[in-house]
Amino acid sequence: MGSALRPPAPRRGRRRFFLWTCFRWCLLLLLLLAGASALVAQERRHTIAFANLTEEPGVTLEGTGFTGREVRESFVLAARRHPIELVFYDNQRDPKKALANAEDAIGRKVDLYIQYFDDPATNARVGERLRAAKIGVLAINTPVPDAPLYTLDNRAAGRIAGEALSEYGVKNWRSAPTIGVVLGNMGSREHRVPERVQGATEGLKRHLPALKISTLDTQGNTAQVATLVGKLLANHPATKVLIAAMDDASALAAKSALDSAGRLHDGAIIGQGVDRSVHGGINDRKEIDPANRGSIVLGSVAFYLDRYGYDVLPIAMRMLRGEAVATRTVTAHRLITAANVFIEYPPNDMN
Amino acid sequence: MRRKALLVATLMLAGLIASAPAALAQTDCTKVVPPSPWGPNDQTGATNRVTPAVTKAAAAEIKDGKVVVMSYPLTDGIPLFGTRFTKTILTATTLAPGGALGENQLTYMEDTWLSQSHVGTHLDGMGHIGRKDCYFNQIAMGKFITQNHMTKLGLEHLKSFATRGVIVDMVKVYQAAGKFKTNAACKKPCIEKGTVITKADIEAGLKMYNVTLREGDILIVHTGWGNLFEQYPAQNAVFNSGEPGIGKEAAKWLVTQKIVAVGSDSWGVEVIPGEDPKEAFIVHNILITDAGIHIIENVRTDLMAAEADQSKRATFFFSMTVPKAVGMTGNFVAIEGIR
Numbered sequence: 001m002g003s004a005l006r007p008p009a010p011r012r013g014r015r016r017f018f019l020w021t022c023f024r025w026c027l028l029l030l031l032l033l034a035g036a037s038a039l040v041a042q043e044r045r046h047t048i049a050f051a052n053l054t055e056e057p058g059v060t061l062e063g064t065g066f067t068g069r070e071v072r073e074s075f076v077l078a079a080r081r082h083p084i085e086l087v088f089y090d091n092q093r094d095p096k097k098a099l100a101n102a103e104d105a106i107g108r109k110v111d112l113y114i115q116y117f118d119d120p121a122t123n124a125r126v127g128e129r130l131r132a133a134k135i136g137v138l139a140i141n142t143p144v145p146d147a148p149l150y151t152l153d154n155r156a157a158g159r160i161a162g163e164a165l166s167e168y169g170v171k172n173w174r175s176a177p178t179i180g181v182v183l184g185n186m187g188s189r190e191h192r193v194p195e196r197v198q199g200a201t202e203g204l205k206r207h208l209p210a211l212k213i214s215t216l217d218t219q220g221n222t223a224q225v226a227t228l229v230g231k232l233l234a235n236h237p238a239t240k241v242l243i244a245a246m247d248d249a250s251a252l253a254a255k256s257a258l259d260s261a262g263r264l265h266d267g268a269i270i271g272q273g274v275d276r277s278v279h280g281g282i283n284d285r286k287e288i289d290p291a292n293r294g295s296i297v298l299g300s301v302a303f304y305l306d307r308y309g310y311d312v313l314p315i316a317m318r319m320l321r322g323e324a325v326a327t328r329t330v331t332a333h334r335l336i337t338a339a340n341v342f343i344e345y346p347p348n349d350m351n
Numbered sequence: 352m353r354r355k356a357l358l359v360a361t362l363m364l365a366g367l368i369a370s371a372p373a374a375l376a377q378t379d380c381t382k383v384v385p386p387s388p389w390g391p392n393d394q395t396g397a398t399n400r401v402t403p404a405v406t407k408a409a410a411a412e413i414k415d416g417k418v419v420v421m422s423y424p425l426t427d428g429i430p431l432f433g434t435r436f437t438k439t440i441l442t443a444t445t446l447a448p449g450g451a452l453g454e455n456q457l458t459y460m461e462d463t464w465l466s467q468s469h470v471g472t473h474l475d476g477m478g479h480i481g482r483k484d485c486y487f488n489q490i491a492m493g494k495f496i497t498q499n500h501m502t503k504l505g506l507e508h509l510k511s512f513a514t515r516g517v518i519v520d521m522v523k524v525y526q527a528a529g530k531f532k533t534n535a536a537c538k539k540p541c542i543e544k545g546t547v548i549t550k551a552d553i554e555a556g557l558k559m560y561n562v563t564l565r566e567g568d569i570l571i572v573h574t575g576w577g578n579l580f581e582q583y584p585a586q587n588a589v590f591n592s593g594e595p596g597i598g599k600e601a602a603k604w605l606v607t608q609k610i611v612a613v614g615s616d617s618w619g620v621e622v623i624p625g626e627d628p629k630e631a632f633i634v635h636n637i638l639i640t641d642a643g644i645h646i647i648e649n650v651r652t653d654l655m656a657a658e659a660d661q662s663k664r665a666t667f668f669f670s671m672t673v674p675k676a677v678g679m680t681g682n683f684v685a686i687e688g689i690r
Binding site for chain 1: 432625
């Protein structure tokens with residue numbers, strides 16, 4: 001024990017001895033209080049409700065290949081890092097169901113509600129009900145008034161693809177006639193595809209400002225890609241084609257169309273989404289794979305719906321701790337290529 | 352003419368010198384992997400801990416001589432990943448009419464066994480897992496591989512595994528803690544895939560049988576997931592789809608316990624999907640690459656877990672054969688726990 005904590009000899013005065021005893025008791029009490037509060041903080045487990053947009057099998061979200069099941073699973077896995085219990089709801093893309101889910105969560109007295117629903121009017125009503133019940137809300141992709149929002153940035157995602165394609169064109173086809181193509185379900189406002197198209201168009205012109213850009217609208221039918229791209233190729237013989245596909249299925253179909261026309265060497269394609277249809281494990285040999293570096297599908301822009309839990313739950317935890325959070329947090333979209341796919345999505349079949 | 356030849360030769364030499372740094376480019380492994388506690392020339396790793404004193408102390412675990420099998424059958428049809436395969440071919444030509452040899456009519460049979468080494472109940476050696484080109488003890492492996500094998504860190508450098516085994520029963524721990532979640536495909540209780548086994552869980556498992564780890568031990572983690580292996584080939588896809596296993600915190604703690612190996616009844620010992628989706632088999636890095644601690648996969652743990660439950664004793668003599676397979680990264684093993 002250090003000399004500072006050694007008791008003064010009683011003969012030096014009762015007052016000093018009394019003060020020292022008080023100090024010692026205070027110290028002990030403080031330590032006990034700190035220990036108890038740490039214990040309470042450690043044991044406090046919050047209940048967070050997550051109301052998913054839809055978990056209907058086969059239904060894909062946000063104009064990508066991801067399903068609601070993958071979004072939900074990301075929350076289950078990410079929750080392992082946090083002292084929380086998760087309650088799951090399926091909004092089934094139905095406003096009535098979305099409201100009923102919120103009411104159920106209020107009845108359960110959850111600590112926080114994460115709302116993933118694409119109707120602003122319903123979200124406003126859900127927000128009102130939860131606020132009245134003093135339950136915090138966090139919104140995904142479609143705002144809930146006065147609630148923090150975690151969202152995709154479709155325009156940024158489109159721009160990443162467009163810029164990468166125009167850079168590729170400049171580097172590889174400097175002297176060759178080149179056209180740009182934006183391909184996909186152009187009119188899908190539900191999935192904010194027009195924003196993606198705008199970004200892709202801006203990006204394609206980044207390094208090739210005079211590039212002529214054609215839009216090929218599949219109207220949501222990927223089977224149309226073969227016909228649309230086939231016609232375009234026939235009309236542009238001896239021309240290089242930079243294709244910004246608005247989803248991965250269209251990207252793969254565009255590659256197939258180029259192959260059918262014997263024009264693989266004339267194309268470069270980038271998709272959007274990066275779901276498991278385009279990448280996989282060590283032995284899966286999917287389109288984006290380190291062993292497939294020569295593919296004309298240069299890559300795809302990641303939307304990370306399969307990582308929503310990892311991105312959203314830390315925000316939820318900060319809200320529960322009473323910390324300030326940004327009103328809008330945006331997905332960090334990234335171009336995934338053969339060079340970085342196993343870094344970004346490490347396969348777990350290599351053991 | 353001679354001048355021209357000299358010029359070409361000079362240019363070729365200059366090109367060679369210029370390309371040399373790229374060709375020989377390698378990571379500075381002293382910045383990527385810690386040094387071995389057993390010195391700069393060590394290629395052995397944690398079996399350095401199995402000293403005669405450790406083996407002698409472990410022998411005291413043999414009380415009644417009961418031998419408990421801790422390996423799964425090695426046969427075609429067991430769970431494998433991707434393009435991995437096993438194929439056995441029996442040579443029995445002398446059994447054909449007229450094929451027997453000599454007056455004594457000798458016949459014989461032998462096998463061809465085609466397989467990768469990391470199949471069935473198997474040991475991960477020091478050369479199995481690295482970070483970039485850096486492996487155990489800061490060895491830049493790019494310089495030590497041929498088309499056929501490694502010239503460093505092969506299994507031939509390993510010492511004995513004759514030490515004490517300690518089993519922790521995570522099924523019982525999770526049941527006792529009220530957090531047990533199973534998988535419907537398991538016919539016996541198993542912990543669901545993706546469950547992170549923590550340091551606290553392992554400590555609870557040790558406390559359950561009033562045992563503590565000591566230097567030189569081999570820790571065996573029973574999760575019940577191996578029941579899916581036992582059902583091969585019916586549940587191979589479920590078995591391979593993920594697994595319960597130790598997390599990063601537990602792995603780091605096990606390093607401080609100075610053990611020799613960690614085994615489990617799963618294909619990777621560590622939790623899959625991992626705690627961070629952007630990390631690949633990070634527990635393998637923590638144990639093998641950074642600490643020289645072996646991982647033993649697909650260990651049959653249910654029989655020893657039952658023994659421990661019955662006798663309230665979690666320790667046993669760990670008997671395992673590892674071939675001196677020169678330059679190999681791992682190999683299938685036979686394990687017996689002797690009580």
